[in-house]
Amino acid sequence: MEELKELYQQVILDHNKNPRNFGELPTCNRHAEGHNPLCGDQIEVFILVDEDTGKIEDVRFKGAGCAISKASASIMTTLLKGKTIEEAKELFEQFHKVVTSDPSSNADIINLGKLAVFCGVREFPARVKCASLAWHTMLNALDNHTTTKVSTEQV
Secondary structure, three states, rough: OOOHHHHHHHHHHHHHHOOOEEEEOOOOEEOOOEEEEEEEEEEEEEEEEOOOOOOEEEEEEEEEHHHHHHHHHHHHHHHOOEEEHHHHHHHHHHHHHHHHOHHHHHOOHHHHHHHHHHHHHHHHHHHHHHHHHHHHHHHHHHHOOOOOEEEOOOO
């Protein structure tokens, strides 16, 4: 478990310092905004979905926030490219389970890939909202709920 904590710190710091897929996506056809009032995190998620296949062709984010929030958004974008909308929603469920459930219930932690680094977040309940903001915002974008700003106080 100590190795996972060290990996968690390294991955979070790397994705915070060098976020992947950071910036606007002018060609997006899905977009949503999110806010974490507790921490001050602000995020926008931009997604380009091929309407014929339902696959995510591109995904980007922009915003400002704590290291966990930014790293979570960065990792999320790398995992979503090429996935279908349904696969993206399944990935959300896996992520949500990782950050909110008892560690003993994640027997297949090895199969979680990059998401495994977020197992440590559940030890800090206030940080769960930081880590999950981008993911909830992504769901709003996929469901075309563009008029409602995601807030961690509502999820």
